[in-house]
Amino acid sequence: MGGQARVSDRAFDALYTAIIHGDLEAGSRLQVRDLAESLGTSMMPVREALNRLEEFGLVETLPYRGAVVKTFSQGVCVKELEEKLQQIQQALDAQDPAGFLDAEEAMLTCVFERAGNQTLMSFIRTLWARSRYYKMVGVKDLFETGNVALLYDEAAQFVAGATTQDENMALDALITALKHAEDGIRAELG
Structure with missing residues (x-):
């Protein structure tokens, strides 16, 4: 995750890309500690990235499960x-x-x-x-x-x-x- 961007921006970019490309599938649990370790950063930038991803509608926080990649409804009105x-x-x-x-x-x-x-x-x-x-x-x-x-x-x-x-x-x-x-x-x- 090199570069001049803030660590939370780089974490966001990495997670966003992983979700969009399907490397992190819908319903996948997003463990802050595991993500921080795989991204080579502390947990705080990962938490910030997950909050931004939730604002984008790609991640949701569920009771007793924590953050997960959002599952989109296939049901159409x-x-x-x-x-x-x-x-x-x-x-x-x-x-x-x-x-x-x-x-x-x-x-x-x-x-x-x-x-x-x-x-x-x-x-x-x-x-x-x-x-x-x-x-x-x-x-x-x-x-x-x-x-x-x-x-x-x-x-x-x-x-x-x-x-x-x-x-x-x-x-x-x-x-x-x-x-x-x-x-x-x-x-x-x-």
Whole structure:
């Protein structure tokens, strides 16, 4: 763990990397003493690193078990996703851009919150709030050009991927939606 960074930062980086790469699997107990020994540091930097990892939603502290690598819920809010997809369709039918954006954000929130990472959700909500005007412009353009079916198709593909736990399908839907948003922004700026 060489380098100029603080010892707790290096411990955080090492543990974060081990979790992300699967070297520390979900449910693994994180014994402070053992981790400190394997990282070649004292226990205090490891405790600080574990606290930060808990803030990131990657570690949780359980009664009588101590810190463990967080196990993510595979359960998806299927009924809620289907309801949000219906709300998306209703907003599109009503030519209601704000209603569409509200339903789309609620649909995505349903899935993103399953990660249990409040820091991430706070960040995402901030991005949504800051980009709401631009998203509204893009959605209104799609309403004007009659391309609203595209919005429904992207949402339906995401819901299908999420409810069947087909991460590639869900990710493809998100990437497609981002690509369409990028194309729209480029057209507006062009």
